[in-house]
Amino acid sequence: MKKLTERDLNYVIDNGIIDTADVLNQIENMKREQILKEHGDRIRETKGGYYFRIQDNTLKNGEYRRRNKDRHVLEDLLVEYYKNKEKREQELETKENETFEQLFFEFMEYKKTKVAHDTVRRMMSDWKKFYVPQKEFIHKPFKQITKIDVDNFLDDVVNQSEGIQNKAYCNMKGILKQTFQYALDADYIDRSPYRDRVNKKKITPTRKKDSKKEVFTEQEHKLLLTDMERRLSKTPSNSIPLAIMLDFETGLRIGELLALKETDILKDKNNVYKIHICRQVVKKHDMSDINNIKGNIWTVADYTKSDCGDRYVPLTPKALEYIKRIIDINKQNKVYNDDYLFLTKEGTLITESAVDSQLRNACDKVNILRRSMHKIRKTYASSLYHKGVQIPIITKLLGHADEATTMKYYIFDVYDAQETDVIVLNALSSTDNSNNTTSCKKTVTNGDNKIVMFQSRKKVENLSKFKVSHS
Template identity: 50%
Template sequence: MTLDFTELFKVDACVSSCSNSMINTTGVLESTDNMKKMEILAKYGHFIKHYGTGKDSYYYFRIPDKTIKRGAFRRKKTTREEIESALCDYFIEKEKQSSTGKDMTTFEQLFYEFMEHKKEKVSAGTIRRMMIDWNKYYKTNTDFIQKPYKDITPIDVDDFLNNIVNTSEIKNKAFCNMCGILKQTFGYAVSARYISANDNPYRVEVNRKKIIPTRKKASTQEVYNNSEKQLLLDEMNRRLQNNPTNTCILAIMLDFELGTRRGEILAIKNSDIKNGKLHICRQIIDDYDVSDINNPKLIGYHAVEYTKSDAGDRYIPLTQKAQEYIKQIQRINKETGESYQDFLFVKDGYLINPNKLYNIIKDACNRCINIPIKGTHRIRKTFVSTLVNNGVPITTASRIAGHADERTTIKNYLFDTNDETETNKAILNALGDNPESSVTTTYRNVENKNVTKRDSNIILFPSNKKAENPCFTRISH
């Protein structure tokens, strides 16, 4: 057999040509990638910073990005090559996302973008409460929050909400707060023109029977009865004798006469007290550092010139006892030299921390008078209940408490301030078990006192009634 070297050389030349073509193509791609990286580094290389010396040195960059947690993309590397590669990878990925023409932003990324917007509009305390709900109910549902928000359908929302209802014993109020995050986040997407209102998938279709209703707690848990109130006031008086310049104690005693919110009583100024009335028009709020939105940190507190709601701006008539407390506080401030912007309650030249009042009450209830712990909000409920139980109209009590409407007062603030013995006695009296002290007997006694001898001689005539038709039934033949 004779070999044809001519054909062999042709085949070898073809293979060599294809190999060179593949090498050249690879080289072109590598050259293009390198040019792209050089372009990125020329444009964004200033983000890279170098810190430290020797073995402790490192490279770091931070790129603002609202679609990412904490509002920025961060990387830290030990070599220049690694940090440059990470920077280029980030911008190349961003370019790929934009070139596809489809927004792949996840619901989680949209939420953090929304929160960056939200924290400019509301208090830091609100941001903190929303993040607590996010961490509790959303972060555990990764399949939902990692899905591109534009791909989320109403059915996805149904499945997400029903999963929470079915797997957690969630109460009605907590469920409403949790849903608020979903509603507001998609509402933000509509406002930002990311999606149309018709594309908003938010809705609530769950089995509400599985949601624990918010039930009104027992009076024993929510208010001080008369004996408990007296025990606490006696303990406060005892402590005041041992520490006569402690105005925090007087703030607790005064609150039984005012029924204010915990931030309102400590924000009172001397100029708010006029003509036997107290003007409630400001409050103390907590300050949180929310620069790291995942970890809000309490950093202090300050007074603001507004109340919880518009209805919170109100006037409260001062009892004689309230006026005595206020004069005593003003006298202590004058003797100790405590002063800060005309505020009534001052300690070490600044406002008093609202948590201080609760800590005093907690210590007194636990260690001294041995009753259930009931903080300043329970004092407020005791005040409102006392007003209504003593004949003050609910409308007036609601206004004095600074509620937006009477429903809040009725649903959350009306309780029995009597102890069990007093309550049982009142029930039995009302049912006629003790005729001498029943309401009917009392009314008759009062009525008889007003009857004169001349009145007794009046002859009562029977009242004329319209004659009834004797044929009121139909007779059938």
């Protein structure tokens, strides 16, 4: 008798010669009959009905038990159990030869549902840079990878001719650790081969960045303000220069800055104007293909980067002046969009790239080192610190979760070389004049008198909307 080929089967299905639904139903019935034939004797009749008990060490209590008055219902449960068991065994058998690369992509499909899209993008970038070149390692079945394999892989990475920074190394090895932890949690393996025994002397320590590249000096700030005013006089309908000027007064993340609304500006019971940071502009990414992540859609999210990001920032007189000018520009342009401050002449939100681009162009214009908007945020933090504001307060103003982040990554020297020399010489002269007596006194400046102690992050009481008057 001639056997049906795949082509024959496709022909009879496509032409409706056989009913596929009926065939599938018959297959399921045959599977049911086979399972009951092999395991049906596990069902025992007892007083008041039927029950079965199956030893299964994969379950929490070590067994699978069910009881019911209706034998047919219990048969359904028994069949379902053995179908699921067969499916699990097939999956485990498939996992035996699954490579580390395949495991990683399975893990990333899970990971992308738990973390921010930018985290996934960074991990994929590290994967392509550090893992893809290591073909032998990533193509090895992950169940066969040993601790020695892990040692050799990590050694190969740190022995690269160009070297590796400590932060980059920590991010890179985190992929390895988390992928095996996923396999452990999914019960694919009993123990993880991950460990870190590389020679740490081969890893370049992450040193604090050069202040010249991270913050603007006071003189550079003045040069930029002058250039921003020049741009405003040349193009009065463009509020981007005011966005840059406002950020020097508030230290906001650029996404928070561009998501500001007029209704976010409030006055507390002490008549202090503050701005409520409660949303941000974010980029949406297409994560359907994590090997080729695309992100070109900007949207406003009604949440901040973290819980600590939801905060109130006090506004200086300059900040209030800039905000009034921004509102005036929108009125002159006859644009309105749900109270947002930073709008184009078409009424859409100004983009991050447009602001960053104008800042970089201004840096070129005044002949200073190019820096991004985030460097203004660091300048804001550093300026507060050098004027005597305590780290815990700066941390709250920046919306950071911990003080260590603020101190390590946001506090830099805001003085140029000449100003630094004067400060040091004055300090040494002061020491000499005190007859070698150590002094811990601090000169009080007008700036110190203006420092306001901010409350802990609670909802500001008795807030009233910030009103803008137009003559």
